[in-house]
Amino acid sequence: MLKEVGRLEPDDFKELESVVGKILKQLQTGKIDLAKKKIQTLANTANYFIRDALGKLLAAYDDTETMDKICMEMLDHRVYGIRATALFYFYYKNLQNPRKILDILDKTFETIPWEAESIAFEMWKRNSDVMKEVMPSWTESDNEKKRALSMHGMENIAGQDPQYVMSFVGKLIDDDSLEVQKKITHILTQVGRLRPNQCYPAIKQWLIDADEKRVKTIWVSMKKLANILVQRSRRDKSQDFIVMTQKTVKEWKADPNPNVSQMGSRLQQIIGRN
Helix, strand or coil: CCCCCCCCHHHHHHHHHHHHHHHHHHHCCCCHHHHHHHHHHHHCCCHHHHHHHHHHHHHCCCCCHHHHHHHHHHHHCCCCHHHHHHHHHHHHHHHCCCHHHHHHHHHHHCHHHHHHHHHHHHHHHHHHHHHHHHHHHCCCCCHHHHHHCCCHHHHHHCCCHHHHHHHHHHHHCCCHHHHHHHHHHHHHHHHHHHHHHHHHHHHHHHHHCCCCCHHHHHHHHHHHHHHHHHCCCCCCCCCHHHHHHHHHHHHHCCCCHHHHHHHHHHHHHHHHHC
């Protein structure tokens, strides 16, 4: 019996592989309706990891035309787990065709949001070049969820390409969506932690002519970074981060621009407690 929650153990994978093997034999013998019913029964689970593993196993089936048809119907199913499993199927089937994956995400990010985020996160790791090309167009969408998703997982390139990330975030820094703002503060925290030399100067430029809303967005990010600095654990902070954050706060506090100096003073209150 497959578990209802939690990661799958080796025995769980073996059980799932066994069941899927029987389903694939049914497909090979023309029992398509029966196979489809059993796939949907398996997919109708609250366990994310079953849906993921099932989609991956189905993607290995040779008769892609038949499986494509089954899973395309599942993308519109009323049950969330069935839709999610189908999305994983198309993701694993198209690992070598990331643009196809993005085309599918473009159609499903609202109806299958959790898995869409998971896949976007992986694509920023595996297919960052394609994401860099395509995601800017998503930031121009009228849909706030799509704009937010464009940044989900971008922290995966924060270390190697901070300039791109900061430029990307800068285009959305004044976005009215709370969902987008949450993504921005998360990413700024990651870039600041990994590449403070590139992060802090850009943030300062945003502060100079910032309105109250932008200042609030930046404050949330910088407050998180200041709190990381004063944590006893050194797990999330390099020496470069420590030195640059201290130096930046000191310089900002003395800056002639009121937005910058006020931000520096507020941050000093946090790190001064250390």
